Amino acid sequence: MSYCVNCGVELDATASACPLCHTPVVNPSAPVDTVSPRPFPTQKGEVPEVSKWELALLLSAMLASAALCCGILNLFLHPERAWSLYVIGAAVMLWVWFVPPLLMRGMHLCTRLVFDVVAVAIYVYLISVDLSGSAWFWHLALPVILLGGAAVLFLGLVLRGGKRSILSSITLVIGAVGFFLFGVELFLDWYLLGTWEPTWSLVVVTICVALIIPLVIVRRVPSLREEVRRRFHM
C-alpha cells in the first residue's frame, strides 16, 4: 500500500497519483498495480441530448397556421388591403426568433442576433409595403433597426458570461441606450430635415452621462463601492 506524501492518506493500489493533491506515487517497495481492476470503471457514459424537434414542430405549426388562416381570410375580408402581412410578418419574425435556436445548439450570439435583426427588418419591410412607405423604410427604419441590433450585440458580447459587476453592467446598459437614442435622432433628422439638428437626444445623452459618471466613480473608489454594497446588500 502507498500513502500520499503530502496528504497522508492511504491510496488505492492502482492509483498512479494522489486524487487529492495529484502528487505522483513513487514507491519502490509497492509499485503501482496496473493489473488489478481500478476502483471505478474507466468507460464514460453519455446521456442523449434532449430533442427539441417536437417543440420546434409545434411552434412552427402554430405560427404557420395563424399566418395561413389570416392570409386566406385576407382574400375575403378587406381584400383591397394586404392587412394579413402584419400577422404573416409577425409569425415569420417569431419563428426566426425562437425556432432556429431550438434546433441549432450552441448557436453563436452574433449569428443569432443577425437572424433576429433580419427578421425584425423583414417584418417592418412588410408593413412598409402595406403602407407604401419604402422611402421611410430604407432611410429611417432600416438604419434604426441596424443601430439597435449593433447596440444589443455590443451589450451581449460585453456582458456575456455574467462576469461583470452589477455597477459595470448598469453603466454599459445606460451608455448603450444613450448611444442608440442619439443615433435615432440622427437618422430622424436626416430623413425629415435632411440635416442634423440634435435637440432631445442631447438631453437624453446628458442624462445618461450624468448617470454614468457617479456609477464610474462608485465603481472606481473602493470606499464608495463598499458603502453602496452595505446600503443595498449586494
Add this chain to the structure above:
Amino acid sequence: MAKQKKEPKPGWYRLDNAGVLYSAIQKEKYSAIYRFSAVMTERVDPDALQRAVEKTMPRFPGFRVRIKKGAFWYYLEPNNAPGPFVKRDISNPCQPVRFKEDNGWLVRFFYYERRISLEVFHALSDGGGALVFFRTLLAVYLRELGHAVPNGEGVLDVDEPPRPEEMEDAYTRYAGKKVLRGGWARTAYPNKSAAEPFYTLNVTMGFVPVDKLKAAAKAYGASITEYLTAVLMLSIMENQKAEKPRHEKPVALAIPINLRSGFPSETLRNFILTVRPCIDPELGDYTLKELVDYVHHFLRLNINRQQMQATFTGNVRFTTNKLLQIFPVFLKNPVMSLSYKLVAARPYSATYTNPGAFRVPEEMAPHIQRMEVILGQATRPSPHCASISYGNIMEITFAGTGVSSETERRFFCRLVREGVPVRVESNRTG
C-alpha cells in the same frame, strides 16, 4: 395533529412537495440524482442481479413509475415498459435523466466488479426510502445466488403486495396550520471552481474506521455527523480564505434531516427537510472545536418537531397555493427554478448528508463488504458531500462537476491530522 388527506385515485399520483421542486429544476444538463452502492464480497453476477430487479420492482410501486407533464404539474404514473435493465457501470455516475428516454425509468441499476449501484431520481424518493428498496434488492439478489436471507430488519417481503402507507405523501399528512417563514438567507460562499466538460462527475471517496471517527468526534463531545459537518465547514472556510477575497461570505451547509424519526411514517417517498448551519468568517477565525460546538448546539436547537412541521407546512402551502396552481407547468418551471436558485442554492456552500449506519439482517452481513453513497451534481461546479457507514467502515464521498479537489483534500487531510486514518479512491485517477 396528523390528518389523512384524500388520496388521488390509484394509477397516477401527485408528486410530493420535494418532488415538485426536483422535477421543476430538471434541466438538460442537471437532474437531482443520487446513488447508493454496495460493494459485495464476491464479483457481481449481472444475470442474478437482473432477476432480482425484476422480482423487487413490483413490490415498490413508488420506484416503478414514469414522470409525465400535466397542464399544471408533473405527475407520476405506473411504468409498465420493459426494464429497467441492469447495465455495466460507467465512470461518471449520476448522469441527468431524460423523462422520455430509457422507457421513462427514473431508477438505474449498475454493476462493476463487486459493486452494485442504484441511482434514483430524487422526485421519487429520499435516501431513507431508497435504502429500504436497495436493502430489499440486495437480499433478493443474495437469494438468487442461493443464500438464505430472511425478510424483516428492513428487508421487505417481495411476495406481499405493496402497502398503501409506503406510498403516502407524509408532508401533506403532517402539514399543520402554522407556517414558519425563515426569512431571506444571505448568499453563501459558493465554493465553486472551473467546470469540467459536460458528462463529467468527479468522485472522491474516503474510507475511515467508524471506531476511530467516533473517538475523534467524542473528544469534541459531538456525534459523527456533527463532527464531519464541522470539518467540512472548516475545509470550505479554508478554501475561501485561500482565495483572499476582500470580503468573506458566510459558509453554510444544507443538512437533510430524515423526518420519519419525528413524524412516524412508513412512506418510501420523500420525507426530508434541510437545516442550515451557517457561520460568518467575517466575524473572525474559528477553531475546529468552536465549529463542532456551534454545529452540535445548532442541530439540537433547530431539529425539533414544531419548527420542522411549521417549515414543511409552508412548503406544502406553496405547492397548494391557488394562485400558483393556475399557471401552466411551462410557466411555473422557470419561476420554481429561479426560486430554487435563490432560496435553495445561493444561500448554501454545499450539501452534506449522512443517512447513518446501513443495517442488514445477520445472514446478509457477510456478503457485503461496504456501502457507498454519491450525492449527484450540484447546480453549480462545487462538490457535495455524503457519507454512509456499514460495519466499521464509514465511507465519505465528495462528488461534483468542478475541476478543483481542494475541498476534499483539506477535509481528508484534517481527518488524518486528527488521527483518523483515511484511505482514498477516486475516479479522477482513471
